[in-house]
Amino acid sequence: MGLQTGWIEKRESERKEAAWELTYQVIGDEEAAQLCKEHLRQEAEAAPGDAIAATGARTHDVSAQGLAVVGPRSLAPGTKLLLYIHPPRQDHSLVVVAEVVHCVLDASASAHYRSGMRILAVDQAALDQILRGL
Numbered sequence: 526m527g528l529q530t531g532w533i534e535k536r537e538s539e540r541k542e543a544a545w546e547l548t549y550q551v552i553g554d555e556e557a558a559q560l561c562k563e564h565l566r567q568e569a570e571a572a573p574g575d576a577i578a579a580t581g582a583r584t585h586d587v588s589a590q591g592l593a594v595v596g597p598r599s600l601a602p603g604t605k606l607l608l609y610i611h612p613p614r615q616d617h618s619l620v621v622v623a624e625v626v627h628c629v630l631d632a633s634a635s636a637h638y639r640s641g642m643r644i645l646a647v648d649q650a651a652l653d654q655i656l657r658g659l
Contacts, residue, residue: 538589541659543612545584545592550607557605558621561646584610589652591643592623600625600640612655619655622646
């Protein structure tokens with residue numbers, strides 16, 4: 526039996542390339558748990574004043590369970606975020622609670638980081654509809 530090397534794909538759902546602008550807010554564990562419990566209460570629909578404009582931040586790819594974000598800031602694994610994703614041709618932002626799984630300097634983008642994130646809560650029907658359009 527030969528030695529196997531390389532990346533092992535762990536995703537349960539298809540990843541689709543999507544470069545969508547976004548803003549985000551770092552939130553604590555308790556707030557993330559509450560938002561997940563309440564399935565993204567309506568108050569989260571409007572981006573709060575302390576959301577980070579995240580100049581240059583965008584999604585790289587998206588799946589039903591996670592996403593990759595490229596942006597100018599390094600995000601520590603375990604960090605919880607409230608993301609406001611702005612897909613084109615949509616009337617409103619897609620609000621996502623996510624947790625950073627890993628973050629690396631992106632060699633393909635000057636001084637940007639690529640963060641892999643696990644989706645903790647999202648309007649799954651809205652996300653599925655957007656992904657079908659890709």
